[in-house]
Amino acid sequence: MFKALLLNQVEGKTHAEVRRLNIDDLPEGDVLVDVAYSSLNYKDGLAVTGTGKIIRSFPMVPGIDFAGTVAESASERFKPGDQVILTGWGVGERHWGGYAQKARVKADWLVPMPKGLDAKQAMIIGTAGFTAMLCVMALEESGVKPDSGKVLVTGAAGGVGSVSVLLLSQLGYHVVAVSGRPETQDFLTALGAKEFIAREVMSKPAHPLESQNWAGAVDVVGGSTLARVLAEMQYGGTVAACGLAGGFELNTTVMPFILRNVGLRGVDSVSCPQERRIRTWERLAAELPASAYADLGCAIALEEVPQAATDILAGRIQGRMLVNLN
């Protein structure tokens, strides 16, 4: 028997409850993992609260990421005792996920734990941090260098935002953080942010072209914020867009693209190819100093997930939230 957070539909509403389950209850898969840690991401908030129709079949164990130890494996790629990480692939959405002490999944979805990381650190990073690294790599691949100019991070005090601030500042970029919470300035300064802009300033409607402020940007907000970020990009700058915390629409013009050579890179973590995943996790292990993990977030128990899910949707979570399954 093991503990899991189980979602069910009761009178059309999503109901979350911690239950004891049997190994036989788990879905099919070729690797059984003893989960040590999962984490709370924005999408988990949507799933656990039943907002946004993330989950379509019930009962479901949510949790879009986890890290732990292989207990059984029918795949040649993994053997019992191996440390593994899983993010994305629809786990915690269509296939039972990480909010359980055990998970059975496809070997193809697992990434070997990179040298220098443990399960706790991997889930302090989690899907949000993995996505942050993908965004940083997208900027690098587009030629945005530390001496190209300032880089902007929106939704900076959240999961993707805070890891982006940390990674970019570790890599030598001058990071400007956009946040709706002035009280997070000390937190963001500790992660390396050099300047701050209030959320309402960046979400104001923009002219097709504004003054050229940013060599690069990581945007988790979308909507009018992304439109303004595009209008404020320097000639040849690139925006890595990965989120919709402020809205999924994008009303903009072609001007930044055709007059300033601005690039808009979409970033997806869910179906990211395996080879890029492995490289991204290795980069994370290499770039993040051991001392940074303590600054990034805090841990909660499985029983605390439903409240935390409400909090993340309300924008009340600072940094990353780890879910301890030990």
Ligand code: NDP
């Ligand atoms: P968090 O809730 O941790 O962070 C989001 C942050 O955005 C908040 O902390 C807040 O930052 C800001 N924010 C929230 N609501 C608004 C609003 N209405 N207007 C402007 N800013 C707002 O979520 P995550 O970091 O886990 O995810 C961020 C986004 O990235 C989500 O949309 C998520 O779906 C997406 N995402 C996409 C992935 C992909 O593969 N493409 C993978 C992971 C996440 P502050 O308080 O500092 O203003």
